[in-house]
Amino acid sequence: MCVAIPARIKSIEGSLADVEVGGVLRKISVQLTPEARKDDYVLVHAGFAIHIIDEQEARETLKVFEELGALEDEREGFKDSRGQGFE
Amino acid sequence: MKFIDEYRDKDKIRTVLEEIHRRADEPLTLMEVCGTHTVSIARYGLRKVLPETIRLISGPGCPVCVTSNGDIDRAISMARIPGAAVATFGDMIRVPGSASTLALERANGQDVRVVYSPLDALKIAEENPGIKIIFDGVGFETTAPTVAATALEARTRGLKNFFIFSAHKTVPLALKALLSLGEVKLDGFLLPGHVSAIIGSHPYEFLAEEFGMACVISGFEPLDILQSILMLVRQAKSRRPKVEIQYRRGVDPGGNPKALEVMARAFEPADVEWRGIGQIPGTGLVLRDEFAELDASRVFNLPVPPAKEARGCRCGEVLRGVIRPEECALFAGLCTPQTPVGPCMVSFEGSCAAAYKYGS
Numbered sequence: 001m002c003v004a005i006p007a008r009i010k011s012i013e014g015s016l017a018d019v020e021v022g023g024v025l026r027k028i029s030v031q032l033t034p035e036a037r038k039d040d041y042v043l044v045h046a047g048f049a050i051h052i053i054d055e056q057e058a059r060e061t062l063k064v065f066e067e068l069g070a071l072e073d074e075r076e077g078f079k080d081s082r083g084q085g086f087e
Numbered sequence: 088m089k090f091i092d093e094y095r096d097k098d099k100i101r102t103v104l105e106e107i108h109r110r111a112d113e114p115l116t117l118m119e120v121c122g123t124h125t126v127s128i129a130r131y132g133l134r135k136v137l138p139e140t141i142r143l144i145s146g147p148g149c150p151v152c153v154t155s156n157g158d159i160d161r162a163i164s165m166a167r168i169p170g171a172a173v174a175t176f177g178d179m180i181r182v183p184g185s186a187s188t189l190a191l192e193r194a195n196g197q198d199v200r201v202v203y204s205p206l207d208a209l210k211i212a213e214e215n216p217g218i219k220i221i222f223d224g225v226g227f228e229t230t231a232p233t234v235a236a237t238a239l240e241a242r243t244r245g246l247k248n249f250f251i252f253s254a255h256k257t258v259p260l261a262l263k264a265l266l267s268l269g270e271v272k273l274d275g276f277l278l279p280g281h282v283s284a285i286i287g288s289h290p291y292e293f294l295a296e297e298f299g300m301a302c303v304i305s306g307f308e309p310l311d312i313l314q315s316i317l318m319l320v321r322q323a324k325s326r327r328p329k330v331e332i333q334y335r336r337g338v339d340p341g342g343n344p345k346a347l348e349v350m351a352r353a354f355e356p357a358d359v360e361w362r363g364i365g366q367i368p369g370t371g372l373v374l375r376d377e378f379a380e381l382d383a384s385r386v387f388n389l390p391v392p393p394a395k396e397a398r399g400c401r402c403g404e405v406l407r408g409v410i411r412p413e414e415c416a417l418f419a420g421l422c423t424p425q426t427p428v429g430p431c432m433v434s435f436e437g438s439c440a441a442a443y444k445y446g447s
Contacts, residue, residue: 003123004229004281004284004337006090008089028204029233029236031236031345031349032232032233032236032345032349033343034345043281043284043337045229045230045233045281046176046203046204046205046226046230046233047203047204047205047207047233048204048206048233048236050229050232050233050281050284050285050343050346051284051337051339051343053090053336053337054336057336058090058093058335060335061094061306061311061314061335061336062093062094062099064314
């Protein structure tokens with residue numbers, strides 16, 4: 001029931017937008033996200049956009065994993081070079 | 088697909104899991120309260136790969152599952168009104184009431200239509216002025232604003248044959264009630280991502296401040312959930328509980344002000360019954376007096392006999408996190424997705440359905 005899907009806005013006319021999800025086009029209401037613009041990605045639930053996805057935040061979240069991965073590599077590298085555990 | 092695939096990256100998943108295993112050295116009991124989280128956790132087998140110190144239990148996060156038997160009976164009685172049709176979200180039609188389901192009613196010739204959006208129901212009403220279209224509104228704060236917007240639209244268009252039967256509910260106060268029951272000792276919550284896209288993070292702060300719960304608002308992909316669990320582990324260890332947002336691409340701390348405004352314009356809080364839990368004050372949403380002519384429960388005031396729960400059904404205990412689906416004697420025996428006894432097995436997001444489909 002909480003399912004909302006990221007979709008790209010292809011065009012907007014008034015309170016309706018044409019969105020694309022993996023190649024499929026649908027009309028949705030942007031009444032609840034009046035700041036939404038063409039090319040924005042929005043979360044779509046029950047035929048309405050409920051949130052404009054923050055691409056910067058999306059990138060930040062992924063960066064955290066990359067950093068975690070880099071930290072992991074460092075630990076491994078440190079362990080190898082010293083021959084003992086990092087912690 | 089953009090904004091989804093990146094959060095299923097196997098290498099990143101492995102990395103986060105290793106960090107969780109490294110950090111989770113004390114027992115933690117975490118509750119997730121969103122049906123979509125229930126499904127994601129089951130589908131990706133996350134319980135199997137988490138350390139044994141972490142116990143992940145499901146709460147009352149499936150709005151279909153917590154719709155009272157009485158409300159199902161009322162929707163069914165509306166479907167039986169000559170000249171009326173009930174429009175509903177798909178996963179409501181097979182939920183058992185005391186004696187029937189909307190799907191059974193449809194099979195018996197009543198007009199029941201599945202819609203993806205409340206706006207679809209509005210369109211049906213516009214195209215069929217001779218039929219009374221009653222939209223069965225089920226869902227938490229993710230869905231309620233969409234139904235509220237539809238109510239306002241119906242009013243603007245001057246439709247006389249469109250009605251809303253609201254069984255909508257809100258989450259934060261329900262979590263308070265659950266904690267006050269004191270049945271399960273919890274350390275933290277995995278909070279719903281899309282409910283929070285609407286309400287933001289502030290409504291949950293009392294969970295940390297009054298109850299000492301570690302809280303993280305989580306996205307739905309495996310990486311999101313695992314990162315959230317890592318954040319919860321860190322919070323618990325720091326002994327400084329708060330409400331954090333892992334799902335930053337989907338949630339602003341202030342939520343969606345427009346959606347909140349629209350929701351408040353059409354709905355007001357009410358005391359309602361949650362199936363399996365009982366009455367929880369202030370957690371229902373009912374149409375305001377100004378929308379009385381749209382309110383199906385006022386327009387079609389049909390008395391229904393007292394609701395009856397199926398014998399042996401332990402959905403209530405599953406919804407309160409007291410037992411896991413497998414502990415119910417009916418699970419996978421008498422109660423299966425094809426022959427469901429209670430709502431937790433019917434709803435796609437029900438704990439029992441998820442456990443049956445994906446294993447625990």
